[in-house]
Amino acid sequence: MKRYLLKLSGEALIGKYDYGIDPDVVSQISKDIVEVNKTKNQLAVVVGGGNIFRGAGLAEAGLDRVTGDNIGMLATVINSLALQDAIEKLGIQCRVMSAVRINQISEDYIRRRAIRHLEKDRVVVFAAGTGNPFFTTDTAASLRAIEINADMVLKATKVNGVYDKDPVKYKDAKLYKKLSYNQVINEELKVMDTTAIVLCKENNIPLRVFNMLEKNSLVSIIKGEKIGTIIE
Numbered sequence: 001m002k003r004y005l006l007k008l009s010g011e012a013l014i015g016k017y018d019y020g021i022d023p024d025v026v027s028q029i030s031k032d033i034v035e036v037n038k039t040k041n042q043l044a045v046v047v048g049g050g051n052i053f054r055g056a057g058l059a060e061a062g063l064d065r066v067t068g069d070n071i072g073m074l075a076t077v078i079n080s081l082a083l084q085d086a087i088e089k090l091g092i093q094c095r096v097m098s099a100v101r102i103n104q105i106s107e108d109y110i111r112r113r114a115i116r117h118l119e120k121d122r123v124v125v126f127a128a129g130t131g132n133p134f135f136t137t138d139t140a141a142s143l144r145a146i147e148i149n150a151d152m153v154l155k156a157t158k159v160n161g162v163y164d165k166d167p168v169k170y171k172d173a174k175l176y177k178k179l180s181y182n183q184v185i186n187e188e189l190k191v192m193d194t195t196a197i198v199l200c201k202e203n204n205i206p207l208r209v210f211n212m213l214e215k216n217s218l219v220s221i222i223k224g225e226k227i228g229t230i231i232e
Contacts (some may be wrong), residue, residue, distance in 0.1 A: 002151040003042040003118060004222065006033070007141035007192075010050035010079055012156060012212060019051055021082050030086035032218040033123055037092050041222050042118040044148060045125045046141040047083060049075025069133035073100060076137060080127035081105065092113070093122040099131030111147050118148065138192035142199035153205055154221060155192060156212035161229035162191050179231045191231065205231040 008029065015022025036043045041219045052075035056066035087094040095117050096106040106127060107113070117124045129140040145153045159167050160175060164186075167173040181201035184191050191197065191209055200207050210217050210228030221227050 001040055001042065002222075003148060004036070004044070004103075004152050004154055005141060005145040005150040006043060006045045006149070006154045006156060006218070007045040007138065008045060008156050008212070009137075010048035010052060010075065012158070013047075013079055013082070014051045020087075021051065021079065023086075026082050026086045029212065030083060030090060032212075032216070033083075033087055034092050035216075035219045036222050037121065037123060039122070039219070039222055042121075043123055044114070044118060044144065044150070045080075045083065046129075046137055046144055047076055047079045047125065047127070048137040048156065049073070049079055050156045051075075052078060066133040073131070074105055076129060077102060077106065077127045080125040083125055087123055093120075094125060095122055096125045098128050099126070099128040100179075102128075112187045114144075115148055118223040136193050136196070138196040139199065142192070142196040142205070145205055146199060146203045150205060153200060154218070155207060155209045157209060158211065158213055160211045160214070161209050161227075162231070164189075176229050178225070179229060181231060184231055191229075197231075200231070204232075208232060 013021050013025055015025035047071050053071045059065040077098055084094045084096050097109040097114055099109050101108055110119045114124050126144045129135060129137050130143060162176045163173040171175040181197055184197050185194055208228055208230050217227055
């Protein structure tokens with residue numbers, strides 16, 4: 001049995017819409033999460049909020065950066081609640097734990113309680129990032145992975161792993177099967193923000209980048225298949 005942390009971008013939930021949440025996409029992601037739960041491996045999730053609001057973008061438009069980031073944190077709570085609902089409809093218990101206090105709709109993030117939920121075979125969704133402005137949900141994912149002693153961070157994307165350039169724009173883009181943390185940082189490959197990569201490096205947590213849209217990709221990784229790009 002291993003413990004994993006799955007990082008989902010908010011954009012992954014948009015689906016066929018221009019913004020917001022596509023219920024079909026949330027349902028499919030939830031089915032994949034539940035399949036992992038059935039393997040008796042433990043899974044926690046950090047989800048972004050870019051499908052609703054992005055704090056940095058709001059700041060560029062003239063809004064105070066701290067206010068913008070706080071709005072972005074609330075967007076991640078919305079996504080987390082949608083994910084929780086879809087997971088529990090499939091018969092698996094799920095807990096949303098927020099880094100900011102919203103007691104009426106989620107639990108406060110408490111490290112020991114989060115680990116206990118995982119030990120009881122519940123899925124845990126960490127909402128509101130780190131609870132602080134200027135830190136991305138990528139950094140929150142690395143931080144939570146360290147705190148719960150995760151064996152690996154799984155970074156879900158819309159492409160098959162890490163490429164040397166944008167595979168959507170360039171047909172000759174090269175897929176990396178394996179990278180070091182230093183390569184990602186020095187070559188600015190933009191897998192996750194630098195702070196998140198450094199946290200994984202300093203705590204020896206491997207990071208696998210994969211295509212969440214590929215059928216059964218998440219479960220395949222849990223079963224040991226070498227899908228996507230491994231960074232260690």
